[in-house]
Amino acid sequence: MTTMAQPPAPQAADELVVEHAVTRAPVSTAQRLGAGISLIVLGLVTVWRFGLEGHHDFPAKIRLGAADTAHVAHFSVPAVPAAYVCGIVIIALGVAWLIAPRRAWFGTVMGIGLALFVAAVLLWLASASSFATIDLVGLGTSTIGYSVPLILGALCGVMCERSGVINVAIEGQMLAGAWTAALFATLIGVAAGLVAGAIAGALVGCLLAVFAIRYLVNQVVLGVVLNVFAAGLTGFLYDAFMQQHTEALNQAPLMENHKLPVLGSIPVIGPLLFDTTVIVYLTYILIIAVDVWLFRTRWGLRTRAVGEHPKAADTVGINVLAMRYRNVIIGGAIAGLAGSYFIFQVGQFQKNITSGQGFIALAALIFGRWSPRGAVAAALLFGFANALGTNMSINAPSIPSAFIAMLPYVATIVAVAGLVGKVRAPAADGEPYVKE
Amino acid sequence: MSDQTADPAADPQAAAMPPDETPEQAGFWKRLTSSSLIVTVLAFVTAMVLGGILIAVADPRTQDASHYFFQYPWDTFQYGFSAIWKGYVALFEGAIFNPHTASKGTLAGYAGPISETLTNATPLILGGLSVGLAFRAGLFNIGGQGQVIMGAIFAGFVGFHWHLAPGLHLVLGILAGMLGGALWGGLAGLLKAKTGAHEVITTIMLNYIAVYFLAYLLSVKGFQAPPYGQAISNRVFKSAQLPPLLGGSVRVHGGLILALLSAWFIYWLIEKSTLGFRLRAVGANPFASRTAGMNVENSYITVMLIAGALCGLAGVSQILGTNSQLTGDIDAGIGFDAITVALLGRANPKGIIAAGLLFGALHAGGTQMQSATGTPIDLVQVIQSLIVLFIAAPMLVRVMFRLKGPSSVVGGQLAKGWNG
Numbered sequence: 001m002t003t004m005a006q007p008p009a010p011q012a013a014d015e016l017v018v019e020h021a022v023t024r025a026p027v028s029t030a031q032r033l034g035a036g037i038s039l040i041v042l043g044l045v046t047v048w049r050f051g052l053e054g055h056h057d058f059p060a061k062i063r064l065g066a067a068d069t070a071h072v073a074h075f076s077v078p079a080v081p082a083a084y085v086c087g088i089v090i091i092a093l094g095v096a097w098l099i100a101p102r103r104a105w106f107g108t109v110m111g112i113g114l115a116l117f118v119a120a121v122l123l124w125l126a127s128a129s130s131f132a133t134i135d136l137v138g139l140g141t142s143t144i145g146y147s148v149p150l151i152l153g154a155l156c157g158v159m160c161e162r163s164g165v166i167n168v169a170i171e172g173q174m175l176a177g178a179w180t181a182a183l184f185a186t187l188i189g190v191a192a193g194l195v196a197g198a199i200a201g202a203l204v205g206c207l208l209a210v211f212a213i214r215y216l217v218n219q220v221v222l223g224v225v226l227n228v229f230a231a232g233l234t235g236f237l238y239d240a241f242m243q244q245h246t247e248a249l250n251q252a253p254l255m256e257n258h259k260l261p262v263l264g265s266i267p268v269i270g271p272l273l274f275d276t277t278v279i280v281y282l283t284y285i286l287i288i289a290v291d292v293w294l295f296r297t298r299w300g301l302r303t304r305a306v307g308e309h310p311k312a313a314d315t316v317g318i319n320v321l322a323m324r325y326r327n328v329i330i331g332g333a334i335a336g337l338a339g340s341y342f343i344f345q346v347g348q349f350q351k352n353i354t355s356g357q358g359f360i361a362l363a364a365l366i367f368g369r370w371s372p373r374g375a376v377a378a379a380l381l382f383g384f385a386n387a388l389g390t391n392m393s394i395n396a397p398s399i400p401s402a403f404i405a406m407l408p409y410v411a412t413i414v415a416v417a418g419l420v421g422k423v424r425a426p427a428a429d430g431e432p433y434v435k436e
Numbered sequence: 437m438s439d440q441t442a443d444p445a446a447d448p449q450a451a452a453m454p455p456d457e458t459p460e461q462a463g464f465w466k467r468l469t470s471s472s473l474i475v476t477v478l479a480f481v482t483a484m485v486l487g488g489i490l491i492a493v494a495d496p497r498t499q500d501a502s503h504y505f506f507q508y509p510w511d512t513f514q515y516g517f518s519a520i521w522k523g524y525v526a527l528f529e530g531a532i533f534n535p536h537t538a539s540k541g542t543l544a545g546y547a548g549p550i551s552e553t554l555t556n557a558t559p560l561i562l563g564g565l566s567v568g569l570a571f572r573a574g575l576f577n578i579g580g581q582g583q584v585i586m587g588a589i590f591a592g593f594v595g596f597h598w599h600l601a602p603g604l605h606l607v608l609g610i611l612a613g614m615l616g617g618a619l620w621g622g623l624a625g626l627l628k629a630k631t632g633a634h635e636v637i638t639t640i641m642l643n644y645i646a647v648y649f650l651a652y653l654l655s656v657k658g659f660q661a662p663p664y665g666q667a668i669s670n671r672v673f674k675s676a677q678l679p680p681l682l683g684g685s686v687r688v689h690g691g692l693i694l695a696l697l698s699a700w701f702i703y704w705l706i707e708k709s710t711l712g713f714r715l716r717a718v719g720a721n722p723f724a725s726r727t728a729g730m731n732v733e734n735s736y737i738t739v740m741l742i743a744g745a746l747c748g749l750a751g752v753s754q755i756l757g758t759n760s761q762l763t764g765d766i767d768a769g770i771g772f773d774a775i776t777v778a779l780l781g782r783a784n785p786k787g788i789i790a791a792g793l794l795f796g797a798l799h800a801g802g803t804q805m806q807s808a809t810g811t812p813i814d815l816v817q818v819i820q821s822l823i824v825l826f827i828a829a830p831m832l833v834r835v836m837f838r839l840k841g842p843s844s845v846v847g848g849q850l851a852k853g854w855n856g
Contacts (some may be wrong), residue, residue: 013678026669030631126731152693211828211832216831220636221775221828225828226821228776228820229775229818229821229825231817232817235812235814235817236490236813240493240494253779351814356644359640360644365549400657402649404645405648409644412641413627413637413641413642416633416634417631418633
């Protein structure tokens, strides 16, 4: 920590003295040691597992497109030397961080370290045999596929928790959305399914809002109970109606990919981002909308005020409770949309179809430090871990996929424990507001 | 009662947890309507009524009759009520006493339903004690699932991997289960104490880590049962299994004794011991406790270790009692059901035993209801969550039934926010 201050001018005593103080934010010991040591360990693992013990004699073959399409850019890299390079650079980054940590560089350093590790893993996978290849575009597509419900769920969390209502019931809102979307998409059509899913999610959001805001129920308790309620109700209704009448009630049409006119023809980005389903395009819009809404509009400013200091917000005339109701209900609708995504992927509702994705979305929200951009980045990271796990179970069955699946949860614990930087929730998150 | 809860805001602990002794001088009716018991009963009745509506909606005959509702509305009601009646009779027969099987005269016929209720209640009581104890210390243990799984893994491993003398094997298995749960719970406590990481977040994450860890173990040789096709573990040896309480024909096992002993221990711990006083003080106000010289951080670790051990015991009951092989769903949703049990039991051991028995009965009856009338067992989950929802919002119940009294909020003082 260095402080540079210009000495006050030794002139007339009543003259206004302006001090220019440049303060560099300190890095806590936990963050310094935690981040540095984790980088060094990551580097050692890279050198050991993919270099010394790699045992892959083939070069890594990387493609930018599916294997059956012609004219796709592809190249090969010697995997083992690359792993050594990646590992040594990661170790160097870790040592550099231990010696001279700078808070402003934290994200960059950790990002580069993680990216190099992932690169080593990918190269190692792509050199598993003479015919193993890694299709980066395919990997990206499946990352987005896994991430979309997480992104939507985490955006729901942003809406609720930024206004001061803890939402542990993302899972329940997704489930309600999924069941309703399956029913209405089968009876009427895809669009009706989307709308109905969002409405169902909003209804569970309504329950959350009423019990949390009107009846002052502890919000974590409430979230847990609502999850049980939604799982029970959708399971009951599935058994009672959908199971016997699958064709009539639970046969939703799948969503088709739509290629956007100009954007879809861009070589790599086109097939990756702009040749996909309506709900994914909707997700893009929502990401931008929530970010703009939260940081660039009056409503967003008020929402953040209500979530940080409701009393102050109330004093300047903001209706705290109305703000919270609206945000929680809109958030519920977004989570309901996430639920309907599952339906349009597989075409059918099954019991507990969301399988804990709501909780990963919660983890993404926390890992992303309650900001829309952070949450989206975290959701993409978790989605990538999922996609990588799927790829590994095919290319490298020796590495158990369960450990890849654990990564998001471990990362979140490490993040909240402050080992690699502190996360902080909105100050009034979870505290009901009672006007005096 | 009135003097104790005159100011719920100033004394949230007393408001949330009903005191054990109520002054006898207060009028019976006043005591009844202002007590939390009436809220509990009304919450149960309301949830059962709403559940009944679901039964009627799911009944095919009622559905058919509703198509000509405007010609013969009575048909719809008649079939609906008969469906509800049959459903709840089957629920009772599955949970308490079934005259059809009892007429056979065997022990299983008489005691079968009660045995099922007790078998289901055992892990719920243990899990409820775990969540309840953490509540009293101001912590929200949402990690029951992970702790049950770790307990079951440790106990199961001792059970099928070691060869020991009958009594010793069982004792070591139980201790191993407690150790497994305590490790997993204690980890959350340690993180809370050392880094301030909120226990709700860490325990949710630890749940999933335990789930995937179990999934991994169930694919490893030495853990997985031959011929390695299914995700199921080796069978626990007979010497490590909890003995059946009523002979081999019904399922209730020694885990129930463990649960009751644990309940007594937790009662003693909370109400009589110095440690319990410290935990309650920390739960009521950590800042005041710290000022009074108590080690708040140590209390967090201690309480999560004990809470984890209790959930580990629930895992023991699952793997050494009810089942004998580990599967991916060995936890059977106990971790989350335990939260509802603890809330319904208002975080005191007697209440938790009663709540565990009630939900155990609902689970046992739900199975019978599904097989007898075709009403899906998920109804039990709905009823359970509705009960707890109404319990957690006593204000709502009091408004619905126009009761007067203190409107205390269960868990209101707990887990105020992610930062607290």
